[in-house]
Amino acid sequence: MPGRRRSIAETEQAVQERLGGFELQREQMAAVANIHRAAAAVRQHLENSALRPHDLTWTGFVVLWVLWIWGEAETWSVAEEAGISKGTLTGIARTLEARQLVARAPHPEDGRRVLLSLTPEGEELMERLFPAFNAEEAFVATPLSAEECLRLANGLRAIVAQLEEHGEERRRQLLDGTDLAPRRSGRRSRR
Amino acid sequence: MPGRRRSIAETEQAVQERLGGFELQREQMAAVANIHRAAAAVRQHLENSALRPHDLTWTGFVVLWVLWIWGEAETWSVAEEAGISKGTLTGIARTLEARQLVARAPHPEDGRRVLLSLTPEGEELMERLFPAFNAEEAFVATPLSAEECLRLANGLRAIVAQLEEHGEERRRQLLDGTDLAPRRSGRRSRR
DNA sequence: GTCGGATTATTTGATGCCAAATGAGAGGGC
DNA sequence: GCCCTCTCATTTGGCATCAAATAATCCGAC
Incomplete structure (x- = not known):
């Protein structure tokens, strides 16, 4: 069978054989696996269709979206809504600012x-871009x-709510006793 | 309302106000948005629970999984199954090889x-790791x-099939006429 | 045999991404 | 005023990620 992508049925057959000896939460496994397949496929399509002509990444678009819907907002809130870490947002905001789509302002009291x-350019972009994006959705x-x-949503x-x-x-419960080696990536502890 | 995460209902209310003027595919938008929220949340949980003690990333685990299920396989096939590009796989395989979990061998005929x-270490790891991973799923x-x-799956x-x-x-249809600026990231054309 | 096009994996360049460390400011206690 | 602690955003380090370019190899035509 070389040279061809494996079908879902073939994969599940192979999994069954490999995992015959394990107690397996089959349906949950299928759900989780497909969430990621679908997310990657959808993201790739949207980046290569609606977003590509504007040279936006998925995450860049999501940040613009959040600001479009909510208006001016604090960074921690934008990161939360966009589902990325604060550190990541700093970088995204920097590139969007460099492209004059987003403005950064100090908080008046803190x-x-x-x-x-x-920015006005950012607003204008979203007004043109959103219909195309939604059409691809x-x-x-x-x-x-x-x-x-x-139902899917x-x-x-x-x-998401469960997590x-x-x-x-x-x-916390799972990793409590185990003394965890530090993450391989990420800034090193000074210790 | 500052200092609090916005609820789904609040978000959808704001979207409605912002998008009153647009023809909106509401349900499809909700589905796509939630696919990504869920994928990110699930990935983060699995990385920080089952995978963290073994210092594996999500993608690293997926590659091990594919090899565990399918046995020896060609790189293009592993990349396809894992849902990543060939170039990314090269890097992942390198780090897994450095950790003695994966072996790389030349094709006998090509x-x-x-x-x-x-490797045997890789097999052993998966046998210990998989039950914990599945429990988190x-x-x-x-x-x-x-x-x-x-139903969700x-x-x-x-x-996925649609895409x-x-x-x-x-x-192809969408981007046919438009002469596309090159991607901002990625290797520059020599031109 | 050797040239040239096709098909591989790898390299490259720029961004994305997280977690931990750092820096900068707020605010209370004294 | 001067700490000390808390809470922000930013920086840092290491890996992930893709698309395009490159390198290595195959294979058919001649």
């Missing part, structure tokens, strides 16, 4: 904080009815 | 190709029944 907002979801889309929301509510505690 | 496989999916997991598969079957053509 010198530590920074406010982000769209509709394209990727073509096989699903509107109701199925909502609800299932995914439940997973927001219980994820941290779970990780 | 000097251009390379075969990857798990089950944890993130706690709010969903087994049937709901399958099916919906996501349909999206595999029609994505490239769609992109």
Whole structure:
């Protein structure tokens, strides 16, 4: 069978053989695996269709989106909404600022904080870009009815909520005793 | 309302106000947005729970997984299954090889190709790691029944299939006339 | 055999990404 | 005023990521 992509059925067959000896949470595994396949495929399509002509990355677009919807906002809030770390946002904001799409302003009452907002160019870009972006969202979801889309969104929301509510505690419990080697990547501890 | 994360309802209200003038594919937008929220949340949880003690990244684990399930395989095939580009795989394989988890071997009949496989250490790691990983997959999916997991997986598969079957053509149609500025990142054209 | 096009994996260059460290400011206690 | 602690954003370090360029090899035509 060389030279061909494996089908889902083949993969699941192979998994079954390999994992015959394990107690396996099959359905949950399928859900998690497909979340990532779908996320990567959708992201790639959107970057290479709607976003490519404007030379925006996925994350850059999400940040613009958040500012478009919410208006001026503090950086920590933008990072939260966009689902990225504060450190990552600093970099994204820098590149968007360099392209005159985003403006950075000091908080009037607190010198530590920074406010982000769209420039007029950024607003204009989003007004032109959003319809195209939304059309591609509709394209990727073509096989699903509107109701199925909502069902899908609800299932995914439940997973996000589960992690927001219980994820941290779970990780604490799991990793408590184990004395953890530091992450291989990331800034080194001074110790 | 400062200092608090916005709820889904608040976000959708704001979106509605901002986008009142646009024709909006609402359900499809919700589905796409939540795919990414969920993917990021799940990935983060799995990296910080099951994978952290072994200092593996998500992608590193996926590559090991593919090799565990399929056995020795060619690099293009591993990249395809793992959902990453060939170039990325080269790097991942290098780090996994340096950690003695993966072996690289020349193809017996074709000097251009390379075969990857798990080392005994890699096999042993996966046998210990997989049950823990699967337990966390089950944890993130706690709010969903087994049937709901399958429904979710099916919906996501349909999206992946849509893009595999029609994505490239769609992109070609969309970007045909427009003369595209080169990507900002990536190796520069010699021109 | 050797040239040339096709098909591989790898390298390159720029950005994305996280977590930990750092720097800069706020605010209370004295 | 001067600490001390808390809370921000930013910097840093290491890996991940893609697309295009390059290098290595194969294979058919001649």
